[in-house]
Amino acid sequence: MGCDNYPFIKPQGHKAYPLYKSVHGVSNKPIKTLWETIGPLVHDMVKVYGSHYTSIDSAQFITYRRNKEEKTGPVTIWIGVVPGYTTANTAHKVSMDILSLLRDYILSLLRDYDLKDIE
Numbered sequence: 001m002g003c004d005n006y007p008f009i010k011p012q013g014h015k016a017y018p019l020y021k022s023v024h025g026v027s028n029k030p031i032k033t034l035w036e037t038i039g040p041l042v043h044d045m046v047k048v049y050g051s052h053y054t055s056i057d058s059a060q061f062i063t064y065r066r067n068k069e070e071k072t073g074p075v076t077i078w079i080g081v082v083p084g085y086t087t088a089n090t091a092h093k094v095s096m097d098i099l100s101l102l103r104d105y106i107l108s109l110l111r112d113y114d115l116k117d118i119e
Contacts, residue, residue: 052085
């Protein structure tokens with residue numbers, strides 16, 4: 001599991017047991033509004049790397065902790081890929097390009113609209 005650059009290290013001790021998580025669509029976050037602009041750009045980036053994908057969408061994970069507390073994670077760009085057609089290194093390169101795109105896009109929004117932060 002993993003690859004040479006990003007090896008999977010098997011957890012030990014009490015952290016060896018994964019927490020239950022579920023994934024949900026994003027309906028009330030600003031990225032949903034921006035997706036019409038960002039989505040096609042992300043699609044083009046994934047195509048450049050030749051990744052065989054099945055879906056590209058925004059999602060949010062909820063982690064259910066042992067004390068029954070729920071923790072909602074940040075909005076995630078979910079890219080479903082065909083098993084065996086995309087290497088871990090390619091996935092990493094694509095994700096770094098997408099992060100760069102989002103960073104540049106968000107910085108331009110902050111500047112253009114004189115905003116302090118985007119939630």
